[in-house]
Amino acid sequence: MRKDLVLGFDIGGTSTRALLATMDGTPAGTGRAGGGNPTSHGVEASIAAIGAAAREALGDTDPARVRAGHLGLAGGQPYEEPGNRARLDHLWTALGLDAPFAVDIDLTVAFAAATPTPDGTVAIGGTGAIAAAVEQRRLTRRADGYGWLLGDEGSGFWLGRQAARTALKAVDGFLPTGPLAEAVIAEAWPHPRRPAIRELVDVLARRPPLELAAYAPLVTAAAGAGDPQATAILDEAARLLSATIASIRDDSADTPIVLGGSLLTAGTPVGASVRARLAELFPTATIHTARDGAAGAAWLAALPYLADPEAAHKAFTGA
Amino acid sequence: MRKDLVLGFDIGGTSTRALLATMDGTPAGTGRAGGGNPTSHGVEASIAAIGAAAREALGDTDPARVRAGHLGLAGGQPYEEPGNRARLDHLWTALGLDAPFAVDIDLTVAFAAATPTPDGTVAIGGTGAIAAAVEQRRLTRRADGYGWLLGDEGSGFWLGRQAARTALKAVDGFLPTGPLAEAVIAEAWPHPRRPAIRELVDVLARRPPLELAAYAPLVTAAAGAGDPQATAILDEAARLLSATIASIRDDSADTPIVLGGSLLTAGTPVGASVRARLAELFPTATIHTARDGAAGAAWLAALPYLADPEAAHKAFTGA
Numbered sequence: 001m002r003k004d005l006v007l008g009f010d011i012g013g014t015s016t017r018a019l020l021a022t023m024d025g026t027p028a029g030t031g032r033a034g035g036g037n038p039t040s041h042g043v044e045a046s047i048a049a050i051g052a053a054a055r056e057a058l059g060d061t062d063p064a065r066v067r068a069g070h071l072g073l074a075g076g077q078p079y080e081e082p083g084n085r086a087r088l089d090h091l092w093t094a095l096g097l098d099a100p101f102a103v104d105i106d107l108t109v110a111f112a113a114a115t116p117t118p119d120g121t122v123a124i125g126g127t128g129a130i131a132a133a134v135e136q137r138r139l140t141r142r143a144d145g146y147g148w149l150l151g152d153e154g155s156g157f158w159l160g161r162q163a164a165r166t167a168l169k170a171v172d173g174f175l176p177t178g179p180l181a182e183a184v185i186a187e188a189w190p191h192p193r194r195p196a197i198r199e200l201v202d203v204l205a206r207r208p209p210l211e212l213a214a215y216a217p218l219v220t221a222a223a224g225a226g227d228p229q230a231t232a233i234l235d236e237a238a239r240l241l242s243a244t245i246a247s248i249r250d251d252s253a254d255t256p257i258v259l260g261g262s263l264l265t266a267g268t269p270v271g272a273s274v275r276a277r278l279a280e281l282f283p284t285a286t287i288h289t290a291r292d293g294a295a296g297a298a299w300l301a302a303l304p305y306l307a308d309p310e311a312a313h314k315a316f317t318g319a
Numbered sequence: 320m321r322k323d324l325v326l327g328f329d330i331g332g333t334s335t336r337a338l339l340a341t342m343d344g345t346p347a348g349t350g351r352a353g354g355g356n357p358t359s360h361g362v363e364a365s366i367a368a369i370g371a372a373a374r375e376a377l378g379d380t381d382p383a384r385v386r387a388g389h390l391g392l393a394g395g396q397p398y399e400e401p402g403n404r405a406r407l408d409h410l411w412t413a414l415g416l417d418a419p420f421a422v423d424i425d426l427t428v429a430f431a432a433a434t435p436t437p438d439g440t441v442a443i444g445g446t447g448a449i450a451a452a453v454e455q456r457r458l459t460r461r462a463d464g465y466g467w468l469l470g471d472e473g474s475g476f477w478l479g480r481q482a483a484r485t486a487l488k489a490v491d492g493f494l495p496t497g498p499l500a501e502a503v504i505a506e507a508w509p510h511p512r513r514p515a516i517r518e519l520v521d522v523l524a525r526r527p528p529l530e531l532a533a534y535a536p537l538v539t540a541a542a543g544a545g546d547p548q549a550t551a552i553l554d555e556a557a558r559l560l561s562a563t564i565a566s567i568r569d570d571s572a573d574t575p576i577v578l579g580g581s582l583l584t585a586g587t588p589v590g591a592s593v594r595a596r597l598a599e600l601f602p603t604a605t606i607h608t609a610r611d612g613a614a615g616a617a618w619l620a621a622l623p624y625l626a627d628p629e630a631a632h633k634a635f636t637g638a
Contacts, residue, residue: 077517142516146487147524149531150480161469168465174566197461198396205466209528212468247493 003067008298011036011073018053019294023302025315031056038078051091069101070301072109072293079103107132108139111258113296114288116313120255123245125263127213129155133248144244154240156263160215162233164204171197180222180230184215220269238273246281260290291317322386327616330355330392337372338613342621344634350375357397370410388420389620391428391612398422426451427458430577432615433607435632439574442564444582446532448474452567463563467528473559475582478538479531481552483523490516499541499549503534539588557592565600579609610636
């Protein structure tokens, strides 16, 4: 049997994606399933999602053709536990796969998906915020990623909380009621009359805290409409995210920086502002936007067997 | 029957206290019961606590001698609801009381317990943080008090969260590990080996958030031991609390400022620092420390009948 395929996985909290590709990076199948993060969803649901995505990507392909696999996931620690690792091994065998596979961290896979360079920095800004230093494709240091209660500064949660605070201060008379405060009140308080401060505090504080992240898009929209309160919040988020990234880079570093997550996409105001700040701090560094993690994982699976890793990287990821 | 007594209540989240006093402020009985806040404990438990404290304060005294009552409590809104108010009225009658009584806000009662002046500012710093403007002994404006998720800046919760963040940054290598970080790790991580950053994040973030307030005393202790990280946190807390207080006062105001709650007691470092900052901002204002709220409530009950309210205030409250 020719071993001419690799299988890469990007296993996240909301979706699990698999890419089957030839050794030179031509796609041969894709699969998608629900969230597969073992920490948030449990190991059983994680195994089920990985299995579903793999089966869809493999389709009718003979699984014995797969030469190597690579799994990128946040919170991969559960699969370091021997019992859980045995269940993952069992799934692998049940899929008909006899290839070796590696369990890796989503951050290093996101980095590898954007650049073939082995060293650099990766940052993800979504509901949370984290940055990591990568050396030889391994994570050597993290900054922030402490979660909404203790950190994630400049994240979507952070933006949503600032939006809620802006609405409270407007109702309390400490700020003029601008478009952002209006938008938060309209979402939080579905009554024609204005809320009293106690009523607005109650409705904002009594829901699950992470739901505040749903107000983050209101900040972007209000800033777009010229609200200076919203613009100040976005500026501060960009400052915090840039500081988190800079905290794990040498001032003179010229290695690439990879930015991912909905907040740090190039087209968003925070993404653009973070790019401008990083370009000033690290003028010789290239800044990339994160791409398909499953493609990065597939390229990492193929890497030991590649004659020209950089050319293959372009074929796998399009970067 | 001579109506020669008043009955005051300080109804809080952890205890309910009652003071029976003569019209000139001589104590005639005290009572104490568990938490009586109707918002956090429910109206039934609140009514029971108020009744128990009243019965203990009254003892064998004929309740028909009581001329007026005054109840101070946080979250008094439930007793504005007619059904709940009827239950409170029913308790009052069942106690044998035929005197009128008022339901008031704890903040204005705390203010009145410290000074007979009708106008000024009161701030409470404990697990939470709130300031209020008082005019003619009524609350006219609040600042902060938004709760741990959205505000309470400089509060005990805020201090505890900063302590937790200091420990995380020390474990991550962004700060030297000082006495404060050591103390938090010792409390949070009962194992001989050092926690990995993921382990410490998990243990700090997975408990009920308000439990972080338990780390506030560690900040004070570490600052006392000369830890500059802890000192910086206390300074920032005092700056935030002072800003909250200043936000509801005119720059030229010379009315008294009353400070209460475990954080703002005169003897604590934050309390001392807030006093120094306020003395600079409002050099002509007198700064008082909050006293027994039940005595303040009893004085407020007697107030309409007093020939010399200021002299009686001293007798009631000792202020």
